[in-house]
Amino acid sequence: xxxxxxxxxxxxxxxxxxxxxxxxxxxxxxxxxxxxxxxxxxxxxxxxxxxxxxxxxxxxxxxxxxxxxxxxxxxxxxxxxxxxxxxxxxxxxxxxxxxxxxxxxxxxxxxxxxxxxxxxxxxxxxxxxxxxxxxxxxxxxxxxxxxxxxxxxxxxxxxxxxxxxxxxxxxxxxxxxxxxxxxxxxxxxxxxxxxxxxxxxxxxxxxxxxxxxxxxxxxxxxxxxxxxxxxxxxxxxxxxxxxxxxxxxxxxxxxxxxxxxxxxxxxxxxxxxxxxxxxxxxxxxxxxxxxxxxxxxxxxxxxxxxxxxxxxxxxxxxxxxxxxxxxxxxxxxxxxxxxxxxxxxxxxxxxxxxxxxxxxxxxxxxxxxxxxxxxxxxxxxxxxxxxxxxxxxxxxxxxxxxxxxxxxxxxxxxxxxxxxxxxxxxxxxxxxxxxx
Amino acid sequence: xxxxxxxxxxxxxxxxxxxxxxxxxxxxxxxxxxxxxxxxxxxxxxxxxxxxxxxxxxxxxxxxxxxxxxxxxxxxxxxxxxxxxxxxxxxxxxxxxxxxxxxxxxxxxxxxxxxxxxxxxxxxxxxxxxxxxxxxxxxxxxxxxxxxxxxxxxxxxxxxxxxxxxxxxxxxxxxxxxxxxxxxxxxxxxxxxxxxxxxxxxxxxxxxxxxxxxxxxxxxxxxxxxxxxxxxxxxxxxxxxxxxxxxxxxxxxxxxxxxxxxxxxxxxxxxxxxxxxxxxxxxxxxxxxxxxxxxx
Numbered sequence: 148x149x150x151x152x153x154x155x156x157x158x159x160x161x162x163x164x165x166x167x168x169x170x171x172x173x174x175x176x177x178x179x180x181x182x183x184x185x186x187x188x189x190x191x192x193x194x195x196x197x198x199x200x201x202x203x204x205x206x207x208x209x210x211x212x213x214x215x216x217x218x219x220x221x222x223x224x225x226x227x228x229x230x231x232x233x234x235x236x237x238x239x240x241x242x243x244x245x246x247x248x249x250x251x252x253x254x255x256x257x258x259x260x261x262x263x264x265x266x267x268x269x270x271x272x273x274x275x276x277x278x279x280x281x282x283x284x285x286x287x288x289x290x291x292x293x294x295x296x297x298x299x300x301x302x303x304x305x306x307x308x309x310x311x312x313x314x315x316x317x318x319x320x321x322x323x324x325x326x327x328x329x330x331x332x333x334x335x336x337x338x339x340x341x342x343x344x345x346x347x348x349x350x351x352x353x354x355x356x357x358x359x360x361x362x363x364x365x366x367x368x369x370x371x372x373x374x375x376x377x378x379x380x381x382x383x384x385x386x387x388x389x390x391x392x393x394x395x396x397x398x399x400x401x402x403x404x405x406x407x408x409x410x411x412x413x414x415x416x417x418x419x420x421x422x423x424x425x426x427x428x429x430x431x432x433x434x435x436x437x438x439x440x441x442x443x444x445x446x447x448x449x450x451x452x453x454x455x456x457x458x459x460x461x462x463x464x465x466x467x468x469x470x471x472x473x474x475x476x477x478x479x480x481x482x483x484x485x486x487x488x489x490x491x492x493x494x495x496x497x498x499x500x501x502x503x504x505x506x507x508x509x510x511x512x513x514x515x516x517x518x519x520x521x522x523x524x525x526x527x528x529x530x531x532x533x534x535x536x537x538x539x540x541x542x543x544x545x546x547x548x549x550x551x552x553x554x555x556x557x558x559x560x561x562x563x564x565x566x567x568x569x570x571x572x573x574x575x576x577x578x579x580x581x582x583x
Numbered sequence: 584x585x586x587x588x589x590x591x592x593x594x595x596x597x598x599x600x601x602x603x604x605x606x607x608x609x610x611x612x613x614x615x616x617x618x619x620x621x622x623x624x625x626x627x628x629x630x631x632x633x634x635x636x637x638x639x640x641x642x643x644x645x646x647x648x649x650x651x652x653x654x655x656x657x658x659x660x661x662x663x664x665x666x667x668x669x670x671x672x673x674x675x676x677x678x679x680x681x682x683x684x685x686x687x688x689x690x691x692x693x694x695x696x697x698x699x700x701x702x703x704x705x706x707x708x709x710x711x712x713x714x715x716x717x718x719x720x721x722x723x724x725x726x727x728x729x730x731x732x733x734x735x736x737x738x739x740x741x742x743x744x745x746x747x748x749x750x751x752x753x754x755x756x757x758x759x760x761x762x763x764x765x766x767x768x769x770x771x772x773x774x775x776x777x778x779x780x781x782x783x784x785x786x787x788x789x790x791x792x793x794x795x796x797x798x799x800x801x802x803x804x805x806x807x808x809x810x811x812x813x814x815x816x817x818x819x820x821x822x823x824x825x826x827x828x829x830x831x832x833x834x835x836x837x838x839x840x841x842x843x844x845x846x847x848x849x850x851x852x853x854x855x856x857x858x859x860x861x862x863x864x865x866x867x868x869x870x871x872x873x874x875x876x877x878x879x
Contacts, residue, residue: 371805372847376837397703408713409713433705
């Protein structure tokens with residue numbers, strides 16, 4: 148049947164009206180729940196799947212953030228679902244691509260909050276997006292877990308914000324401690340001028356000076372320049388024993404290539420956890436060679452469990468989702484995996500998937516003491532809760548002890564690159580609160 | 584003083600890459616009057632082509648660079664014939680054409696990103712011994728890049744001064760209508776300009792990737808701003824001006840890094856703004872007449 152122009156317009160109008168009505172219903176239901184559509188108590192709401200929204204960059208230069216977070220979420224969901232789900236509800240991970248751009252992140256977040264069915268937790272966002280996205284998540288009462296280092300969130304008070312890895316303000320002293328205890332008492336400090344690096348600079352300088360070290364040259368370099376020859380020459384002119392700092396993947400590759408060219412060989416480079424992010428070794432290893440990275444580069448990053456039930460469960464789950472070797476040994480992927488399981492256990496303990504209810508249970512299922520039974524997997528946690536016990540979940544990244552500002556203080560370790568296995572290997576674990 | 588001399592040398596390397604790129608950009612603009620913001624992506628495609636030649640065919644780096652240059656020529660010509668020409672034949676305005684080049688840039692960048700998997704690539708060149716010269720430090724590859732820039736620019740000078748093609752390019756650049764009326768096949772000259780521009784973009788892209796040590800799908804695009812700055816500095820459309828602009832920007836940014844590395848771009852672009860404030864058409868203004876239409 149051929150529609151006349153009038154009928155066509157009427158049909159369009161009806162569809163538009165129906166869409167608006169549906170959106171209105173969705174909107175009104177969202178205001179009653181936690182993150183959008185669905186906060187509910189156990190036993191009510193029927194058989195639905197709980198959604199974890201993975202809010203990260205999946206395209207662009209920071210795409211590795213999203214791919215790692217999605218892998219962590221899927222691995223945790225596999226564990227949760229294998230144990231019968233969260234109070235019988237299966238857990239699914241849905242990706243929302245912020246493109247690593249704060250401007251793009253806002254509409255994507257809004258779309259996630261409106262469109263994702265039974266969105267009960269958010270994995271993300273990353274450091275670049277969080278200032279623009281966090282207010283939206285707070286407003287929607289969406290519990291979110293992140294690995295952002297920005298010290299501005301060190302004293303945040305929102306009950307929906309949960310930081311799974313330590314702040315840069317504790318990373319800086321750990322970096323200073325590691326550099327000093329590796330025997331480098333005269334160093335050149337090189338950080339890029341971006342926010343995430345700059346938040347580390349001042350606490351690093353204070354800690355390193357307190358330990359007795361001397362910074363013979365301080366350099367703040369602009370990222371992604373065509374050349375760093377002058378900066379390299381300035382650093383070498385100060386005759387440091389090592390270079391310590393943080394540079395993104397491309398900047399590090401160019402800087403270290405030019406350092407090797409001018410000096411004839413590399414000098415030790417002690418770098419923050421930035422080197423453990425997926426793109427760093429991928430850029431630097433081809434530029435200066437895996438053997439050189441292995442010999443000269445030490446990374447200070449959160450420690451990872453290397454043995455035990457939690458580690459085995461994590462490895463098994465990572466295998467199930469076909470994670471790559473890099474992800475299987477990455478402390479940030481492990482932290483994300485642990486975060487999803489801890490949130491799921493908190494829902495079980497609270498007997499509710501409503502964010503405004505279960506968030507107060509997150510520390511209750513991760514804190515030691517008080518006769519809490521240590522559990523290393525989701526299945527163990529559910530069994531213990533059903534038996535009426537209090538639990539402490541200690542996952543693949545170790546104990547996740549949240550402070551009063553919802554940041555997990557974890558120990559750091561020195562990591563080195565294994566050129567044969569093409570992966571980072573955890574070495575000596577630093578003392579808790581190293582350098583502070 | 585020694586630091587200044589060192590930085591002068593480092594600046595020469597950056598300026599050489601910048602000069603090759605800026606001259607290619609400005610030649611194409613001078614002849615066609617099209618401000619091609621997809622130029623950076625031609626550089627990136629060429630860098631990847633050289634990478635394939637080097638890693639899969641195991642060719643020598645300089646031969647791989649030639650492959651990159653050839654690839655740049657092909658991409659540049661294809662871009663002009665398959666994308667820009669149909670728009671120009673419909674009388675698309677100059678501003679709209681700039682937006683078309685932006686669109687092409689985004690498309691190419693994203694296609695490259697999908698193809699390359701957002702990974703970094705490197706030619707994996709072995710380290711070269713340093714060579715000291717008048718207080719400056721280079722390695723053999725950097726000297727070769729400087730030499731390549733000098734040879735390219737000398738070749739272009741000879742082309743423009745002494746060959747029929749070069750003279751026809753200059754004539755088309757000055758006034759395409761008049762050039763047509765005296766029998767110059769401007770359509771072929773425009774194609775030659777796209778080819779030449781693509782060749783220089785390709786060489787600059789490969790040289791940049793060599794100098795950086797690593798590259799990805801964003802590398803050429805991120806360098807484009809400096810190339811455009813050098814071209815505008817020396818009067819856009821004017822090759823000798825572009826060389827001058829490249830030298831000033833390349834060297835000034837390295838010298839600024841002595842004071843503070845974060846001043847690199849600040850100083851380079853502050854000089855650009857000052858030049859444009861006092862000479863709005865660039866340092867070598869007057870020779871190239873900016874036209875309202877794009878030459879197809």
